[in-house]
Amino acid sequence: MQKSPDLSQAPPWLARALPRIRGLEPTSTYGYEGELLHDDGRPDMEAHGARVADLVIRLGEALLSYGAPAEESVAGMLITAESFGLSHVEPSVTLANVYVSGYAPGVLTPVHASRVIRKHATDFSTLARIQALVSAISTRQLSLAEARKRAAVILDGPAPAGRWARLRFPVLTGMVAAGAGLVFGGEIVESISALIAAFTGALLCGVLQRHGVPAFYRYAVAAMPAGVTALAVHALAPETSSQAIVVAGVLGLLPTVTFVSAVQDSLTGHYLTALGRLFDALLVFTAVITGVVAVLGLGAVVGLDLPMSPSISHGDWTGPAVVGVIVFAVAVAARSRARSQDWLPAAGIALGGYTVLVGVGALGFSSLAATAVAASTVGAVGQVVARRRNESAIALVVPGMAPLLPGGTLYLALNDLASGRTPAGLGGLVHVAAVTVVLAVGINLTGECAQFLRQARGGARRSEEIV
Structure with a gap:
């Protein structure tokens, strides 16, 4: 005899949905996995299905647009739809839209819903609230009306207003640059200079965005203050590490998270979303390089060449570099709207990863x-x-991986491009991309191992429940 499942001890909703999403279950099992809401003759089942589909679409859009991978967004949609009685659910996402279809109990006509995603903004705090809502739905803690009400509270709240709402992103981008300046060999002068450059660039980017300027031009303009500041500091104080100012000033603008998400989506088979994110990241990356190279090239024309010394690299793990790693990680976490209780663990993880990077590099790898x-x-x-x-x-993991970015190679590539050494510059950019891919694969690999262990434990637990 098989025991009835205890929903309070159910595995995480993502682990429950992965076998279906990855095609590990036969298509004959694609119906509803739990107890169906049987058709009892009520005329409102079609309306019930429409309300479920509306909730599913809203949650899927929120998951994807606030930073979740495509696979997690699909899993959240699937679990939500099935928890409220839809059967034969088929959710899908791309970078630009989300879609779901399914059958309400007793209704022969399938329900369909879709929504266009017009804006993406990394917001880990809101993402965590949406994930908690999906978790509560998956364990049958909420009725449909309660779930829709909670979703509305999370997603329909008033947008932040006031001066801080506009200055928040530039200020935190400046703090990211200040930490990065210390990580990549600079001292207090370089750190403050990078902060000013990044703050100015992010402020310009925000002004242009509010006027509807396309992303390429926004980020090209936003990258220019880093080059201008580095040239000015080098002209006034040649002994300073102006290379650190260039790297730190643009790191906060680079679409690292988007690129990592693109690699992760491609590894899990969501190729359309991965391709969209990849093109988005490449567009911004090209714009940032264009802005910096234009300024550095103009500086070379007037005789203000920055040094080509490859000294710009990850420093040792003592002194200013340690402070820089902590500031770097906390600023990235705060800018991504991670909850404040996540800042300290993220800084600790970043410091541990940075220590491993420097230590392994010192061994000759x-x-x-x-x-x-x-x-x-x-x-x-x-x-x-x-x-x-x-x-x-x-x-x-996103703030934790930030100090691992290849700043030294990026600087040399930018300088090569500005000096007309195009083959060397392109080769350096390829190396930067390769290191970023390695970052994405390394982080994704540990996530896959964790999911595998959860699946194995869940299978062992289910086998023990069979008497």
Whole structure:
């Protein structure tokens, strides 16, 4: 005899949905997995299905637009739809829209719903609230009306207003640059200079965005203050590490999270979403490089050449670099709207990953190998901490991986391009992309291992329940 399932002890909703999403179950099982809401003759089942589909679409859009991978967004839609009685549910997402279809109990006509995603904004705090809502839905803690009400509270609240709402992103981008300046070999002068440059660039980017200027031109203009500040500081104080100002000033603008998400989506088979994110990241990346190279090239024309010394790199793990890693990670977490209780763990994870990166590099390993080991460390520790805190690891691993970015190679590539050494510059950019891919794969690998262990434990637990 098989025991009835205890929903309070059900595995996480993402782990429950993955076998279906990845095609590990036969199509004959694609109906509703639990107890159907049987048709009792009520005439409102079609309306019930429409309300469920509306909730599913809203949650799927929120998950994807606030930073969740495509696979997690699809899983959240699937679990929500089936928890409220829809059967044969088929959710799908791309970077620009979400779609779901399914059958309400007793209704022969399928219900369809779709929504266009017009804006993406990393917001880990709201993402965590949506994930908690999906978790509550998956364990049958909420009725449909209660779930719709909670979703409305989370998603329909008034937008932040006032001066801080406009200055928040530029200020935190400046703090990201200040930390990065210390990480990549600078001192207090370089850190403050990078802060001013990044703040100015992000402020210009926000002004242009409010006037509807396309992303390419916004980010090209936003990257220019980093080059201008570096040239000015080098002209006034040639002994300063102006390279650190360039790298730190643009790191906050680079679409690293988007690129990592693109790699992650491609690894899990969501190729359309991955392609959309990849093109989005490449567009912004090209714009940032264009802005910096234009300024550095103009500086070279008037005789203000920045040094080509490859000294700009990850420093040792003592002194200013440690402070920089902590500031870097906390600023990234705050800018991504991670909850304040996640800032300290994220800083600790970043410091651990940075220590591994420097240590492995000191042993003579290549930058790719060192980055792979460090990224795997960040991902593994992030998964463990998130599991203990019963939350998603994304708000911990994204700030944790930020100090691992290849700043030295990026600077040399930018300088090569500005000086007309195009083949060398393009080769450097390819290396930057390769290191970023290694970061994404290393973090994704630990997540996959965690999911595999959860699936194995769940299978063992279910086999023990069969008497």
